[in-house]
Amino acid sequence: MSSLSEAKAEQPSILHTVQKAAADFGLPRVIILTTFIMLFVLAGIFNMNLPSFFGDVLRRWGMWGILVLAMVPSIQSGIGPNFGITVGILGGMLGAVLSIEMRSAGVFDFITNATMFGISTAMAAIVLGVFFASIMGALYGMLLNRVKGSEMAVSVYVGFSALAIFNIVWALIPVRTSTLILPATGSGLRQMINLTDDFGGAFDGLFRFQIGDMTVRLGLLSVFFVCCLLMWLFMRSRLGMMMSAAGSNPAYARASGINVDRMRILGTTISTALGAVGIIIYAQSFGFLQMYNAPQFYGFTVVASVLIGGATVKRARIFDVLLGAFLFNGILTIALPLANVMMPDVPGVPEMLRLIITNGIILYALSKAKGGR
Amino acid sequence: MTQDVFYNKVREIFFENKVVIMFAVICLFAFYHSGMTTTMFFNELFTRFGRNTFMVLSLLIPVVAGLGLNFGIVLGAMAAQIAMFLIVLWGGSGLLGIFWVALLATPIAIVFGYLVGRMFNSMKGSEMIGGMVTALFADGFYQFLFLFVFGGVIPIAATRLMIPTGVGVLNAINIGDSPNYMRQVIDNVSMLEILNVSFIAAIAFTAGMLIYKLAKKQPITLRGEGGFSKILLFLVPLTLAYIASFVIMPFLFFLYQDRLNGLVGVRLGAVTLALYNIYQIVQSKFVLKQETTPVRYYIYLGVAALLYAITLNTIIYSGLEHVGVPVFTYLLIAGLCFFIKWFMNTRLGQNMRTAGQNRAVATAAGINVDRTRVIAMIMSTLLASYGQIIMLQNFGVMSTYGSHTQVGLYAIAALLVGGATVSRASVKHAIMGVLLFHSLFILAPFASANLMGSALIGEYFRFFAANGVIAIALVMHAWQRTTKRKAVTA
Numbered sequence: 001m002s003s004l005s006e007a008k009a010e011q012p013s014i015l016h017t018v019q020k021a022a023a024d025f026g027l028p029r030v031i032i033l034t035t036f037i038m039l040f041v042l043a044g045i046f047n048m049n050l051p052s053f054f055g056d057v058l059r060r061w062g063m064w065g066i067l068v069l070a071m072v073p074s075i076q077s078g079i080g081p082n083f084g085i086t087v088g089i090l091g092g093m094l095g096a097v098l099s100i101e102m103r104s105a106g107v108f109d110f111i112t113n114a115t116m117f118g119i120s121t122a123m124a125a126i127v128l129g130v131f132f133a134s135i136m137g138a139l140y141g142m143l144l145n146r147v148k149g150s151e152m153a154v155s156v157y158v159g160f161s162a163l164a165i166f167n168i169v170w171a172l173i174p175v176r177t178s179t180l181i182l183p184a185t186g187s188g189l190r191q192m193i194n195l196t197d198d199f200g201g202a203f204d205g206l207f208r209f210q211i212g213d214m215t216v217r218l219g220l221l222s223v224f225f226v227c228c229l230l231m232w233l234f235m236r237s238r239l240g241m242m243m244s245a246a247g248s249n250p251a252y253a254r255a256s257g258i259n260v261d262r263m264r265i266l267g268t269t270i271s272t273a274l275g276a277v278g279i280i281i282y283a284q285s286f287g288f289l290q291m292y293n294a295p296q297f298y299g300f301t302v303v304a305s306v307l308i309g310g311a312t313v314k315r316a317r318i319f320d321v322l323l324g325a326f327l328f329n330g331i332l333t334i335a336l337p338l339a340n341v342m343m344p345d346v347p348g349v350p351e352m353l354r355l356i357i358t359n360g361i362i363l364y365a366l367s368k369a370k371g372g373r
Numbered sequence: 374m375t376q377d378v379f380y381n382k383v384r385e386i387f388f389e390n391k392v393v394i395m396f397a398v399i400c401l402f403a404f405y406h407s408g409m410t411t412t413m414f415f416n417e418l419f420t421r422f423g424r425n426t427f428m429v430l431s432l433l434i435p436v437v438a439g440l441g442l443n444f445g446i447v448l449g450a451m452a453a454q455i456a457m458f459l460i461v462l463w464g465g466s467g468l469l470g471i472f473w474v475a476l477l478a479t480p481i482a483i484v485f486g487y488l489v490g491r492m493f494n495s496m497k498g499s500e501m502i503g504g505m506v507t508a509l510f511a512d513g514f515y516q517f518l519f520l521f522v523f524g525g526v527i528p529i530a531a532t533r534l535m536i537p538t539g540v541g542v543l544n545a546i547n548i549g550d551s552p553n554y555m556r557q558v559i560d561n562v563s564m565l566e567i568l569n570v571s572f573i574a575a576i577a578f579t580a581g582m583l584i585y586k587l588a589k590k591q592p593i594t595l596r597g598e599g600g601f602s603k604i605l606l607f608l609v610p611l612t613l614a615y616i617a618s619f620v621i622m623p624f625l626f627f628l629y630q631d632r633l634n635g636l637v638g639v640r641l642g643a644v645t646l647a648l649y650n651i652y653q654i655v656q657s658k659f660v661l662k663q664e665t666t667p668v669r670y671y672i673y674l675g676v677a678a679l680l681y682a683i684t685l686n687t688i689i690y691s692g693l694e695h696v697g698v699p700v701f702t703y704l705l706i707a708g709l710c711f712f713i714k715w716f717m718n719t720r721l722g723q724n725m726r727t728a729g730q731n732r733a734v735a736t737a738a739g740i741n742v743d744r745t746r747v748i749a750m751i752m753s754t755l756l757a758s759y760g761q762i763i764m765l766q767n768f769g770v771m772s773t774y775g776s777h778t779q780v781g782l783y784a785i786a787a788l789l790v791g792g793a794t795v796s797r798a799s800v801k802h803a804i805m806g807v808l809l810f811h812s813l814f815i816l817a818p819f820a821s822a823n824l825m826g827s828a829l830i831g832e833y834f835r836f837f838a839a840n841g842v843i844a845i846a847l848v849m850h851a852w853q854r855t856t857k858r859k860a861v862t863a
Contacts, residue, residue, distance in 0.1 A: 083502075147851030153502040154851060157844035164837030171830055185827070300509070345540040346521045355513030359506045366503050367495040 039334045051214035060329035062220035063285045067278035068325040070271045071306040075316040077267020078247030083299040086159035088133040088275020090166045095129025104177035118202030129276035137272025141265035193289040200287045304358040313369045393792045400812045407819035411692025421811040423702040424767045428760030429803045436798040438749035439729030444504030445489045449757025450777035452482035461553045468558045478758040486754030490747030549769035556769030560699035565628040572615040635696030647677035710800045786839040795850035
């Protein structure tokens with residue numbers, strides 16, 4: 001019997017190889033890829049404007065991309081998928097609010113070119129946002145060092161708590177700009193802040209061109225790609241290598257003289273700072289900054305995105321970010337108009353799909369990560 | 374006891390109850406600034422206690438079984454709402470209607486609990502994040518069921534329940550009007566009905582026991598194993614009360630009520646607590662002749678006396694005087710408390726405790742850990758579905774897409790406010806937690822309106838309190854676990 005099984009192991013059949021490749025690729029990813037292709041085919045059958053859709057997919061890809069990219073340093077440094085990206089998002093929101101206040105105070109008045117004006121206000125928001133997010137991220141990283149093994153559950157509720165604290169901040173923060181203030185009460189911030197006078201479309205409008213019905217916002221995508229490239233370079237730097245080593249094998253890393261806890265704090269801080277950048281890029285494309293509880297579940301969305309791309313809770317590559325963000329947003333972008341045509345009576349189909357895909361993929365990753373231990 | 378030991382003991386008690394003390398201080402502060410009258414406050418608090426406690430108690434079993442805080446109770450709530458919708462559709466009404474809802478919710482909740490339990494077994498150590506994600510995942514399917522399957526796949530004729538297009542269920546389902554009058558039907562069960570039913574049940578049970586013993590030719594004894602003294606302990610007072618309900622007119626009028634006056638209720642509770650503990654002390658001193666009587670009986674006796682003393686205060690007195698406590702709902706909650714206490718001492722309950730403390734030891738002792746965990750999840754989900762039914766009937770309206778979503782957050786936060794942790798929770802924590810957490814819920818908007826000029830801040834604050842207390846509990850748990858692990862490896 002044993003010799004027979006040995007012989008089998010020596011000569012892997014083609015079928016076996018295919019099966020192994022499929023298992024590596026993962027069942028959910030197969031499902032999602034087929035769903036994506038199927039939706040596109042369906043959209044074609046229903047005679048919908050595919051190029052225009054594809055333009056929207058590209059746009060949402062750029063909108064969410066940097067937030068998804070923020071998962072790479074956190075997963076690689078060993079804290080796992082960062083559900084608490086909300087902390088970084090809040091930092092970014094604070095930066096944006098301050099940038100808007102600066103604009104209305106006339107700080108940017110010396111810039112006369114409209115495009116440059118938008119980009120300057122956006123950059124101010126990003127710099128301020130990254131500043132606040134880095135401080136909060138470092139503190140958050142120190143906290144996560146004390147809860148090794150339960151980072152995910154902790155990070156969800158740390159994110160929610162931070163959101164709740166900032167709700168109070170948003171309601172009490174003294175601001176003077178009319179686009180910020182809630183008109184009904186005359187104090188506190190609005191639910192949705194219009195960014196037309198500020199950095200709304202700052203990068204979207206840059207290098208924007210049409211191919212038929214497809215709009216390509218090259219400015220937006222360039223920002224995303226530049227961030228990916230920087231992250232790729234960082235991951236190949238000495239520091240990035242050390243961080244990945246600390247994440248993948250802490251005991252070995254410690255033995256080779258790497259300060260694992262410090263690397264984890266570094267990963268969390270970078271991830272959180274990227275969250276701040278991400279939300280500003282998102283808001284400038286959306287045209288509005290959504291305050292209060294709006295970003296409560298963004299953490300789940302971005303974690304699911306990177307997992308769809310092929311990451312696990314232990315390892316994430318830039319490629320996973322690119323693929324995951326594209327597939328996830330692709331499905332959701334096409335689902336809405338398609339549902340309107342196919343099931344006009346049913347409201348909220350994209351919301352259902354979003355809930356099922358997001359949380360289904362996270363559950364799958366969780367059950368794979370710690371199976372039966 | 375020397376001064377030092379006493380000091381340490383006090384510090385220990387203070388430290389053990391730090392969360393409770395902190396929230397009690399916040400609540401007192403909020404009450405002082407809220408400007409609410411005690412009448413308003415107590416009315417609201419007693420209502421909320423009846424509405425929420427059952428749900429919070431459903432969290433206890435998974436904590437003991439080592440699954441942590443069960444964020445998956447949301448699925449129990451979903452089971453209840455699916456059952457509620459179907460029974461409303463089929464024309465259920467009144468207490469019988471609620472009974473059918475509970476009966477239909479049972480198999481659905483068992484299936485949900487089983488599935489979640491199986492899934493949790495494949496992600497041991499990440500059950501809590503798993504539970505949070507599962508709740509959202511299931512919500513997607515729940516929305517699919519209510520927005521598309523009902524009306525879209527299964528044709529539904531009752532247009533009063535559906536969105537005008539005919540596909541999908543309305544946002545709010547009214548169960549407070551005919552033909553589905555189920556609003557507060559559990560709360561409205563009168564004491565007379567409770568007495569009559571329990572009297573008949575007790576008679577039937579005694580008769581059954583007698584017939585069984587006669588058929589088996591066993592001796593009918595008063596004392597010892599299978600003796601009738603314990604049965605008589607229930608039967609005699611019930612019979613007396615039953616007879617009294619025919620003879621004494623004021624007693625009958627009293628029993629006709631379905632709400633107990635708050636003042637009477639609290640005093641009755643204090644007296645019962647005192648009598649129970651006096652019974653225990655007498656039992657331990659004179660019957661069992663133990664050398665040392667546990668101190669906790671004396672403490673509880675003190676608590677009972679204090680509770681009674683508080684009701685003599687004019688402000689509290691006037692507040693409680695106008696509160697109506699729904700008797701049957703409170704009896705159900707009390708029943709569940711006793712059930713959980715009893716269950717934890719059964720063999721299965723003990724197995725759960727062992728599996729919760731150390732899975733390796735439990736497996737070595739021959740306990741099927743995975744099966745025990747699944748059972749714990751099934752029980753929790755089932756109890757949560759009953760809890761949701763109690764909540765829905767109290768509201769009298771079901772928010773189809775919203776009633777279940779926050780259930781996990783608020784129940785878990787309440788339990789933690791009562792001093793529970795991820796690995797340790799009891800009935801006491803649940804009761805204390807509901808009282809404190811919901812006091813905060815009632816008071817925070819009023820207090821913030823007076824202090825900050827906007828009730829909204831109070832709403833944000835209670836949202837923060839709910840999430841913050843969970844975050845802190847999770848951090849504390851993980852922190853202790855890592856330090857323990859370090860201590861073991863060192």
